[in-house]
Amino acid sequence: NQDAGMLVRGVVRSLFTSNILSGNAVNGLSLTGWSNRIEYNQLSSNGGIGLSMPTSVPGNRSNELYANVFVTNGGNALEIYAGASELRIAGNVISGHGNAAALSAASLSNSLVEGNLFLSNQNGMSLNGMRQVTLRDNTVLSSLQQGVNLAAGSTSNRIYSNNIGRCGQYGLQVSGSSNSVEMNESFSNGISGINLNGSTNLVSRYHVWGN
Numbered sequence: 001n002q003d004a005g006m007l008v009r010g011v012v013r014s015l016f017t018s019n020i021l022s023g024n025a026v027n028g029l030s031l032t033g034w035s036n037r038i039e040y041n042q043l044s045s046n047g048g049i050g051l052s053m054p055t056s057v058p059g060n061r062s063n064e065l066y067a068n069v070f071v072t073n074g075g076n077a078l079e080i081y082a083g084a085s086e087l088r089i090a091g092n093v094i095s096g097h098g099n100a101a102a103l104s105a106a107s108l109s110n111s112l113v114e115g116n117l118f119l120s121n122q123n124g125m126s127l128n129g130m131r132q133v134t135l136r137d138n139t140v141l142s143s144l145q146q147g148v149n150l151a152a153g154s155t156s157n158r159i160y161s162n163n164i165g166r167c168g169q170y171g172l173q174v175s176g177s178s179n180s181v182e183m184n185e186s187f188s189n190g191i192s193g194i195n196l197n198g199s200t201n202l203v204s205r206y207h208v209w210g211n
Contacts (some may be wrong), residue, residue, distance in 0.1 A: 045072040058082040072096040080105040087111040101126040129153040143167040
């Protein structure tokens with residue numbers, strides 16, 4: 001296709017399961033809506049983003065992305081634009097995005113990212129302006145640059161029990177304020193295990209080795 005494999009707008013309580021979205025000129029799937037479940041899909045070798053969740057009305061709220069596979073798309077594997085909330089991103093495998101991020105999100109709030117595998121991407125997670133988001137039990141390995149980058153403007157997030165290793169620069173980079181970084185492991189990264197900026201952040205029980 002010359003645009004997205006699937007272009008979906010304003011859907012509510014729908015299921016997208018076991019689809020193969022591959023080789024499209026732009027995005028694999030572009031979706032807005034509420035309370036949808038996207039599961040067991042393969043999004044690979046698309047020219048643009050694997051799965052795009054744009055800002056356009058009605059936005060994205062209470063959607064769940066579970067056990068999808070994203071491989072070697074031309075842009076970011078999963079890109080969430082400003083204003084999304086109450087998402088659950090769990091059990092996905094995202095690999096081989098050497099020129100882009102596995103997960104890129106802006107102004108995401110009140111959401112959970114858990115149990116995903118991010119392998120051999122330019123950046124594992126590139127997150128801007130996040131608020132009350134939990135990153136839990138993810139594995140981020142062999143990113144060319146950062147494993148996880150929580151950028152300026154991010155506040156009141158929890159980064160808990162993640163394994164981040166063998167990244168080219170920082171395992172974890174945290175900016176912003178009032179973020180909690182607990183019980184993570186960061187190892188064998190090119191510059192350091194964690195680079196912390198901002199104010200009133202908590203770092204606790206962090207195992208950092210071999211950097």
